Amino acid sequence: MTSIGTGYDLTNSVFSPDGRNFQVEYAVKAVENGGTSIGIRCKDGVVLAVEKVITSKLLKPGANKRIATIDRHMGVVSSGLVPDGRHFVSRARDEAASWRQVYKTPITTKDLASRMGGYLQAYTLYSSVRPFGITAIVAGWDSEVELPVDGEVGSGPSIGSGGKVEGKKFGGPALYMIEPSGLYWGYYGAATGKGRQSAKAELEKLDLASGNLSLQDGVKEAAKIIYIAHADNKDKEFELEMTWISNLDGPTKGRHEEVPKDILEEAERLAKKELEGDEDEEETKEEDKPADGDKMEE
Amino acid sequence: MEFGTTGMLNEDGIHVDMERLKKGEVNLGTSIMAINFKDGVILGADSRTTTGAYIANRVTDKLTQVHDTIWCCRSGSAADTQAVADIVQYQLGMYGIMNGRQPTTQTAAAMFQELCYENKDRLSAGLIIAGWDERHGGQVYSIPLGGSLHKQPYAIGGSGSTYIYGYCDANWKEGMDEEEAVNFVKGALQEAIKWDGSSGGVIRMVVLTKKGANRHLYLPDTNYAVRHE
Amino acid sequence: MNHLPQAWGRPRDDYYGAYDASYFQSNGPNQHTQQPIVTGTSVVALKFKDGVVIAADNLASYGSLARFTDVKRLRTFADTSVVGFGGDVSDMQYLDRLLNSLDTEEAYTSSGHTLNARNLHIYLSKVLYKRRSDFNPLWNQVLVAGLDEEKKPFLASADLLGTTFSAPSLATGFGAHLAQPLLRKVAPDEEAAATLSKEQALEAVKESMKVLFYRDARSMDKYSIAVVTKEGIDLKENEKLENQSWAFADQIRGYGTQVN
Numbered sequence: 001m002t003s004i005g006t007g008y009d010l011t012n013s014v015f016s017p018d019g020r021n022f023q024v025e026y027a028v029k030a031v032e033n034g035g036t037s038i039g040i041r042c043k044d045g046v047v048l049a050v051e052k053v054i055t056s057k058l059l060k061p062g063a064n065k066r067i068a069t070i071d072r073h074m075g076v077v078s079s080g081l082v083p084d085g086r087h088f089v090s091r092a093r094d095e096a097a098s099w100r101q102v103y104k105t106p107i108t109t110k111d112l113a114s115r116m117g118g119y120l121q122a123y124t125l126y127s128s129v130r131p132f133g134i135t136a137i138v139a140g141w142d143s144e145v146e147l148p149v150d151g152e153v154g155s156g157p158s159i160g161s162g163g164k165v166e167g168k169k170f171g172g173p174a175l176y177m178i179e180p181s182g183l184y185w186g187y188y189g190a191a192t193g194k195g196r197q198s199a200k201a202e203l204e205k206l207d208l209a210s211g212n213l214s215l216q217d218g219v220k221e222a223a224k225i226i227y228i229a230h231a232d233n234k235d236k237e238f239e240l241e242m243t244w245i246s247n248l249d250g251p252t253k254g255r256h257e258e259v260p261k262d263i264l265e266e267a268e269r270l271a272k273k274e275l276e277g278d279e280d281e282e283e284t285k286e287e288d289k290p291a292d293g294d295k296m297e298e
Numbered sequence: 299m300e301f302g303t304t305g306m307l308n309e310d311g312i313h314v315d316m317e318r319l320k321k322g323e324v325n326l327g328t329s330i331m332a333i334n335f336k337d338g339v340i341l342g343a344d345s346r347t348t349t350g351a352y353i354a355n356r357v358t359d360k361l362t363q364v365h366d367t368i369w370c371c372r373s374g375s376a377a378d379t380q381a382v383a384d385i386v387q388y389q390l391g392m393y394g395i396m397n398g399r400q401p402t403t404q405t406a407a408a409m410f411q412e413l414c415y416e417n418k419d420r421l422s423a424g425l426i427i428a429g430w431d432e433r434h435g436g437q438v439y440s441i442p443l444g445g446s447l448h449k450q451p452y453a454i455g456g457s458g459s460t461y462i463y464g465y466c467d468a469n470w471k472e473g474m475d476e477e478e479a480v481n482f483v484k485g486a487l488q489e490a491i492k493w494d495g496s497s498g499g500v501i502r503m504v505v506l507t508k509k510g511a512n513r514h515l516y517l518p519d520t521n522y523a524v525r526h527e
Numbered sequence: 528m529n530h531l532p533q534a535w536g537r538p539r540d541d542y543y544g545a546y547d548a549s550y551f552q553s554n555g556p557n558q559h560t561q562q563p564i565v566t567g568t569s570v571v572a573l574k575f576k577d578g579v580v581i582a583a584d585n586l587a588s589y590g591s592l593a594r595f596t597d598v599k600r601l602r603t604f605a606d607t608s609v610v611g612f613g614g615d616v617s618d619m620q621y622l623d624r625l626l627n628s629l630d631t632e633e634a635y636t637s638s639g640h641t642l643n644a645r646n647l648h649i650y651l652s653k654v655l656y657k658r659r660s661d662f663n664p665l666w667n668q669v670l671v672a673g674l675d676e677e678k679k680p681f682l683a684s685a686d687l688l689g690t691t692f693s694a695p696s697l698a699t700g701f702g703a704h705l706a707q708p709l710l711r712k713v714a715p716d717e718e719a720a721a722t723l724s725k726e727q728a729l730e731a732v733k734e735s736m737k738v739l740f741y742r743d744a745r746s747m748d749k750y751s752i753a754v755v756t757k758e759g760i761d762l763k764e765n766e767k768l769e770n771q772s773w774a775f776a777d778q779i780r781g782y783g784t785q786v787n
Contacts, residue, residue: 069634093635097628104408104624111397146434149404149411150627151620153587153598154449156334156437159472163338163507164435258637415617419561440595444564446587446617448595460592 011127023131024124027080027180030133034079035066035238036195036229039137040222041175041188041208045215045246046139047259048077049222051195051230052239067243067258071096071106073141075243075256079193080134080180088136092116104150109140109174113184121182131180135192138178141245141254142171173245195229202228215246219259223267227275240268327496329458329487330360330371332428332438334451334472335479338507339428339436342483343371344458344491345499356499365390367506368406368429373456374422374443382413382423403429407439407447415445426453430506458490458497465489476505480514488522530701531745532563532614532666536659536687563615563666565589567600568745569702570611570670571735573710574680574695574720575728578756579672581609581682582732584740585764586747587616593747599764601751605630608644608673609753609760610651613699614687615666622665625654644673644681644755648691656689664688668699673755680720680755695720698735701743706735725754737768 008014009022016022035051050066067077068089076092078085095115099107107115116138123131177190189203202225206213213221219242226240242259246252251260259267327348332341343360346353360372362380364387372379386409393401407427414423427439440453454466466486474482483503491497501522503514516522565587572581587595600612602623610626612619629650633642642650648671658665668686675681683693695717696710713731714720732752740746748768754761780786 065637069637072631072634097631100628100631102408102412103405104411105404147404148449149408149439149447151411151624152407152439152447152449153616153620154440154595155597156449157451157472161435161437162334162336162473163430165432165508168432170433255634415621418564418617442565442589442594444561444615444617446565446615446620448587448598450595463592 012123012130013125013127021124021181024181027131027133028135031080031135031180031192032194032196034081034134034193035233036191036193036199036226037066037077037079037135037137038191038199038203038222038225038229039077039139039175039177039187039189040203040206040213040218041139041173042213042215042218043173043211044250045218045244045252046141046173046175047215047218047222047242047244048075048137048139049226049240049242050077050079051193051226051233052241053233054237054239061239066241069256070112070138071100071140072255073106073143073245074109074112074138075140075245076136076138077243078134078136079196080132084132084134085136088116088120088132088134091119092138095119100150105147106143108142109138109176110142110186112140113138113176113178113186117178117182117184119182120178120180124181133180135180136178137190137192138174138176139243139245139256140174141247141256142174143254144169144171144247172247191225191229193229195226195232198232199225199229215244215250219244219263220267220270223264224271224274227268227271240264242267327458327494328360328373328456329454329462329490329494329497330373330426330456331452331454331459331466331483331486332371332426333453333470333479333483334436334438335474335476337436337476338367338430338505339438340476340479340483340503340505341369341371341426341428342487342501342503344487344497345502346497347376348496351495353498358499359502361502361504363387363511364406365394365401365429367431367511368401368403368427369504369506369511370406370410370428371426371455373424373426378421379423379425382410382421382425385413386410400431402431402434403427403437403439404434407437407441410439410441411445411447414441418443418445424455426455428453428506430508432508436506454486456490456497458487458494461493462486462490480505484516484522491518530569530704530743532566532668532700535563535614535666535668536664561663561666563618565594565616566745567598567613567616567619568743569698569700569706569739570600570613570668571698571702571706571710571732571739572611572670572672572682572696573714573723573728573732574682574717575714575723575725576721577680577725578674578754579609579680579682580725580728580732580752580754581611581670581672582736582750582752583611583613584736584747584750586745586749588745591744593745596747596749599751601753601762601764602626603753603760603762604647604673605633605642606759607755608642608647608671609755609762610647611670611672611699613668618665618667622651622654622667622669643676644671645675645683647671647673648681648683648685652685652689652691655685655687659688670697670699672753674757678757701746702735702739705738705742709735709738725756729754733769737771740768740771 008016012023035053037050040047070092096107175187178184188208191199245256248254330343345358347355347358362383390401425441430436440448487501501516505512515526570583583600587598602610664687685691695714698706751764
């Protein structure tokens, strides 16, 4: 980094002469050291997966979850400083709960991402705080059917309401990624953390924009991608943690839940098998060269 | 014993005890309603406001806009219902700006319900919320005195409504076209005005569809027969 | 206690004399204490061998006016419990939202649902007691039906004062007077309830609903009924009372000696 030692990196909320906020960029470095997290937006649901690096053999396997539930229809995973991730989750839960209290309806994934984006951005503005050392991936399924106001009774006309605009679709899968700067975008597939480069390369192969990938296949792809991304971090052991949210007809009925053990193990088995298959080609390793979509600017 | 003490409902369960109103308060003695129809919703109301037996206003507008295609009918204390409607109008305006999309009828219903429920000891407000939005089409919600929230095919309220439960139940049809629906509302309100001393004056209506809000007015001197343009 | 929600929580007239309502209007900082406006009537429930049956009609009354006829007063929680609400509907809706947020908080922990019917009943009773202690009661009487921590049938009630009670059969409001004796005949004690089949329990509860419709002037013939067992909750919300007995009216002439 060119300007190290010039003093502009010592405090938050101070620009360097060429218009950079170094504290934010250092926060991004913290993210880049964290275990890989990914999210895949499928046609009938969303998957979240994380490479949980085992920091001690004394930790109980399967405990200390890294993916959290925000509201019943929404989950979040993050890479970077774990305590910062925990605080992010706590704030996101408060936002979702306060939305529900005011509007008596679940918050949409987009609105939650917007509020959390605003929250993280505020941590780049003051000298008394530091930016979040995480990039978070928020996944949700916004109800595709009409929801009642929380608590309402009665059911309206038996033939349904009159005057709806036909052919319009509402709700569906949603996936957002929020960076330490507060920047957030909606994604078809999102990856962050140490193995993000190879994870992104794999995600791009899936042609997610066409909206053909099913949730069941998405789970298998997610497991595979985490295993591939782990190649950048091979000396450390890891656990695969996965959650999903399906549509109302799917396995989770619109709720954010852990992927059941049998499905997760099957996905892991397939991932390992595939990885063994092309072990030989997996030698050319890219050094931490920033790719195009990885810059901090808008 | 059932309805003995002050501040309670009368034996018929509808007339608000005048003790409930603050002294000298203006009461919307009222007949109000809102219905679902093929293309959206219609709100309707009489135009009489009374203090005791004196008609304080004979051309009142009890149909209040709180957003582009979300309106409400007010009954009970004029002051209370105006204050509540003003707050919700402000909140819905803010919602549109902050979230970059229009609020739905449900958003409005949730806001009205919160105010009426949390302040039930202080308010005498009987509201009907009706609105149209792209996702849900037309919707009708009723919020009676205690602040509960009821989704209904059609809702009637105010003191005049007691006299038209039978009329409405017998004549109600789902999925009416606009002309049928207007006639249903008009017929019901005519009966309410006829039998309820606290209701009277003109009949006002608002038709809410994807085309927006459209006001109707019917006058007693023409026996409410033709729409006043 | 009088079965009408309007009279709940007040001293008995026959014992203490007519209640002086002006007492509530006395000067002082706290002017809470309300009255129920839109009300639901009885809830009835009965334990059986493998679970619990619970029922309530779909009416919300406004004084004596049968104002809302599509109000569902049974609410499921976590696939193991059903709560039946009597009393004020706006407070029922408040509790419904409170249970929604409880359900969301439960989902934060990855272990899945841990709250059983007993936990839920204790939670609700504490909420109700807290509110009555603030002189701002939630005007409800609730029955919680479901399974306890050992997956055994559980049934208990809690009211606006925070009073709790448990028995093999329970009923609120008018049901406490009319349905409870019928249900006790079927299941006088826990042992008897533990021998009942689902069909027997359903029949007894449906019979109770019928009697309540005959004799409760704030009831209607459309009702909701739920069966909670280990297999889950079977909730039906649009049942109609069947096999009513009215034709004997034909035999009734005049009010005494009249024969034609």
